[in-house]
Amino acid sequence: MKSETLTLETPEKIVFTYNIAQLGTRAAAYVIDCLIQAGIFIVLFFLVGLNLFAVNKDDFDDNTLYYMAVVYILMFLFQWGYFLFFEALMNGQTPGKKACHIRVIDIKGDHLDFQSLVIRNLLRAADSIPFPFFNILGGLVAILQKESRRLGDLVSGTIVVEDNGFNLKEPDFETCLSMRPNQMFARPSAKERLSEKDLYILRRFLNDKNSMTEEAYERTAAAIASKLKERYRLENVENLSDLTIIEEMYKAHTDEN
Amino acid sequence: MKTKSELFVESRKENWAALREILVKISRKGIRKLPIEDVTQFPDLYRSCCQDLAEARMLGLSPDVIEYLNGITGQAHSFLYFVKPLSRKGILSFFKYHLPGCLVNNVRYVLIALLLFWGSAVISFVAITHNPELVHRFVSQAVLEQMEGMYHDSVATGRTAAEQAHMSTYYIQHNTSIAFLCFSTGVFLGLGSIYFLLFNGIFLGCIFAYLVNQGLGMNLIEFVTAHSFLELNAIAIAGAAGIMLGVSILKSWKAYSFECIKSSRDNILLLVGASAILLFCAAMIEGNISPSAIDYRIKLGIAVLTAALSMLYFIALPLIRRRQK
Numbered sequence: 001m002k003s004e005t006l007t008l009e010t011p012e013k014i015v016f017t018y019n020i021a022q023l024g025t026r027a028a029a030y031v032i033d034c035l036i037q038a039g040i041f042i043v044l045f046f047l048v049g050l051n052l053f054a055v056n057k058d059d060f061d062d063n064t065l066y067y068m069a070v071v072y073i074l075m076f077l078f079q080w081g082y083f084l085f086f087e088a089l090m091n092g093q094t095p096g097k098k099a100c101h102i103r104v105i106d107i108k109g110d111h112l113d114f115q116s117l118v119i120r121n122l123l124r125a126a127d128s129i130p131f132p133f134f135n136i137l138g139g140l141v142a143i144l145q146k147e148s149r150r151l152g153d154l155v156s157g158t159i160v161v162e163d164n165g166f167n168l169k170e171p172d173f174e175t176c177l178s179m180r181p182n183q184m185f186a187r188p189s190a191k192e193r194l195s196e197k198d199l200y201i202l203r204r205f206l207n208d209k210n211s212m213t214e215e216a217y218e219r220t221a222a223a224i225a226s227k228l229k230e231r232y233r234l235e236n237v238e239n240l241s242d243l244t245i246i247e248e249m250y251k252a253h254t255d256e257n
Numbered sequence: 258m259k260t261k262s263e264l265f266v267e268s269r270k271e272n273w274a275a276l277r278e279i280l281v282k283i284s285r286k287g288i289r290k291l292p293i294e295d296v297t298q299f300p301d302l303y304r305s306c307c308q309d310l311a312e313a314r315m316l317g318l319s320p321d322v323i324e325y326l327n328g329i330t331g332q333a334h335s336f337l338y339f340v341k342p343l344s345r346k347g348i349l350s351f352f353k354y355h356l357p358g359c360l361v362n363n364v365r366y367v368l369i370a371l372l373l374f375w376g377s378a379v380i381s382f383v384a385i386t387h388n389p390e391l392v393h394r395f396v397s398q399a400v401l402e403q404m405e406g407m408y409h410d411s412v413a414t415g416r417t418a419a420e421q422a423h424m425s426t427y428y429i430q431h432n433t434s435i436a437f438l439c440f441s442t443g444v445f446l447g448l449g450s451i452y453f454l455l456f457n458g459i460f461l462g463c464i465f466a467y468l469v470n471q472g473l474g475m476n477l478i479e480f481v482t483a484h485s486f487l488e489l490n491a492i493a494i495a496g497a498a499g500i501m502l503g504v505s506i507l508k509s510w511k512a513y514s515f516e517c518i519k520s521s522r523d524n525i526l527l528l529v530g531a532s533a534i535l536l537f538c539a540a541m542i543e544g545n546i547s548p549s550a551i552d553y554r555i556k557l558g559i560a561v562l563t564a565a566l567s568m569l570y571f572i573a574l575p576l577i578r579r580r581q582k
Contacts, residue, residue: 014307014310016310063419066422068426069422069423069426073426109334125442126445129442156522157518168281168325168328171319171324173270240320
């Protein structure tokens with residue numbers, strides 16, 4: 001399944017894309033984090049001893065009461081602080097998120113600040129309506145949008161992205177250069193040229209593309225590009241956007257030399 | 258002759274490889290172990306690769322090259338734009354300047370929340386003292402019996418130190434969670450916070466009136482005097498933060514802009530912080546002093562003292578500072 005991408009404009013005004021983390025991955029990370037918390041609790045319960053489950057409260061000796069005080073404090077800190085602590089310390093990751101290779105980032109590409117993380121994690125209480133610890137409402141909200149953000153993400157301006165989604169492998173520049181789009185769209189012979197009428201359609205589209213609605217733009221671009229692909233049997237163009245195909249085609253067919 | 262694209266790739270290739278090498282080093286050993294010469298180079302390399310990415314798009318280079326550049330700049334971005342750490346100076350100025358002003362600066366929201374909470378409490382108290390049967394519409398019999406059992410005898414019997422520690426931490430965990438829930442449900446355009454404010458206010462009024470009707474009012478008052486001012490107002494402040502969150506979401510909805518939330522975000526968090534701190538103090542008093550067997554006049558004194566101190570910090574201090582400006 002292809003994941004959605006987030007196009008980010010950094011403070012340097014450069015655009016690049018992140019892969020948005022999928023809900024399943026996020027759920028897996030959350031389960032891992034819950035298991036870690038549960039593990040610490042189980043260890044504590046064994047330290048306290050099983051008399052915690054005694055029915056009569058008067059049976060507790062002082063040591064048990066002190067242990068319970070510690071457990072309450074830890075419960076409070078874990079419930080509200082676990083995610084905040086690790087996300088602040090590990091650059092937007094918790095142990096579970098790290099294991100699943102996802103990360104919280106600011107949706108504008110800026111530094112994540114502490115306040116965003118606090119709001120993001122306080123709103124877990126609203127995301128986990130109606131049952132505590134199961135992010136039912138948050139999950140529903142996330143499913144309904146392209147960027148799968150839960151309520152806490154929407155309010156704090158954060159988003160969870162894949163952390164190993166980047167391809168760091170150095171490409172073979174030689175072949176890449178020989179396969180430049182410019183050269184794939186060779187200047188056609190006079191017989192195969194687009195007619196003036198067809199060129200007019202391409203020109204109209206390229207001129208008007210910025211004033212079109214997104215939906216109309218995508219539909220028109222796809223229609224024109226698929227016609228071109230069919231007519232000229234274009235190959236190796238799967239990686240190119242419809243717009244690039246149309247632009248390069250127009251250039252190749254209008255070049256005067 | 259070489260094309261423009263070939264010249265471009267040839268001249269920048271080494272820069273890209275250098276950035277890639279730094280990224281590999283960071284992912285292997287962590288950013289703290291990066292050699293000093295790499296640290297100084299890293300931001301410059303990132304910036305120049307950002308430019309190269311834009312230029313590669315303009316030149317229409319092959320998708321593989323663009324993806325590679327996108328990869329190294331994106332990865333570098335996630336390392337460079339790390340989470341801002343908290344500074345010690347920041348924490349100090351938080352307590353000194355930012356926190357005390359939060360109630361006065363957002364006085365409208367705080368007053369609305371206080372009015373909702375105390376208003377519903379007083380109305381339900383008056384209604385139920387006049388018509389005791391009404392209480393069964395709001396509170397179940399089981400809860401009423403539990404309350405009656407708790408306050409049947411004087412609670413000021415004294416507890417051991419262990420019991421006090423146990424109860425204090427319980428109150429911290431329980432009450433602060435209620436306050437956070439009261440705040441965070443403000444995300445539903447403030448409605449959740451309003452619901453919790455009214456719910457808690459009515460419950461408080463009902464229980465108080467019911468116990469007074471049963472002739473147990475003095476036992477209840479003896480227990481709650483010392484901590485209730487801090488505790489109840491702190492819940493209302495958390496509700497104020499929630500209402501403010503809801504209003505800022507409505508505003509940014511109307512303006513199609515996220516900035517409205519962002520600009521009121523710090524004030525919202527200050528209110529939540531104030532609420533949490535007050536609840537922590539209240540829980541300490543509720544666990545240690547309220548149930549102890551000391552003279553009632555001392556408990557009353559503590560109530561007056563904490564009320565005066567918190568009002569000095571949250572109301573007098575910012576007003577004096579405002580006048581000085």
